[in-house]
Amino acid sequence: DTKTVVALVGNPNCGKTTLFNELTGSNYDVGNRIGVTVESKKGICRYNKNMLIVDLPGIYSLSPNSAEEIITHDFIINEKPDLILNIVDATNLERNLYLTTQLAETGVPMVIALNMADAVKKNGFEINANMLTKRLNIPSVPISASKCIGIEKLIKECNLGGNTQNQIKYNAEIERAISALCLKNKISRFYAIQLTEKNDTETHIAQARYKFIKSVAADCVKIIGQNRQFLLTEKIDSIAMHPLFAIPIFILVMFCVFQITFGTFGS
């Protein structure tokens, strides 16, 4: 078969199944948090019949530890899809980009679907997808899988084949360890990083990833309104501090103190 295999990869609840249904015209249950999806679903893309879409179990990390991680990791590494369509919950950008940095190191071409674009605006944020594309060197398309927004542009980017590059330059010590492992064991940079992640420098690698992600997010995320949560706490604060609210409370408290002290009330 000469079909282009596109693997849907992302965190749990980022909208993989919703997008899979939209792309393939299927009708699988979405938002099912109970029980784990450890099987992968396959379907022909209705926008490009030459494209086979594979919905893989949701994962936070590519290290093969849990059942979901093993299935998704093995599919990417052993079956080598033609493209990883990395679905990112844009309302939770930083957490989702952790997996993105790991996926980018596999060497498989990638396209990012910045999903939940509709919810991002409601939360008072804006994400500059062009800047994200530039910073990661991976085409990023804002979409809403549930509202069918941005799907055409996403397919267009997938048809172009995606792009990938090792994104993170680790510190000199880690880079030396990675290079040494590559040479000694004749393995790829991806495997060398995985081996390095397994031993005591794991936290250094995780830290480097988070540092990189923070700088990317700082460049791409803009607050347009006020975050709803922020707005709520601010409202509570302003009500409590408002003179129209504070003055009657003050008078009431003083009245009670007066009554307790002199006990004139009712006598």
Ligand code: GDP
């Ligand atoms: P999966 O775990 O990655 O397969 O995620 P699902 O497809 O099951 O979706 C998780 C939840 O997110 C469901 O309640 C979906 O309806 C919702 N969802 C998916 N895509 C979008 C979107 O673009 N916008 C919004 N607001 N919700 C979405």
Ligand code: MG
């Ligand atoms: Mg799912």
Ligand code: K
């Ligand atoms: K789900």
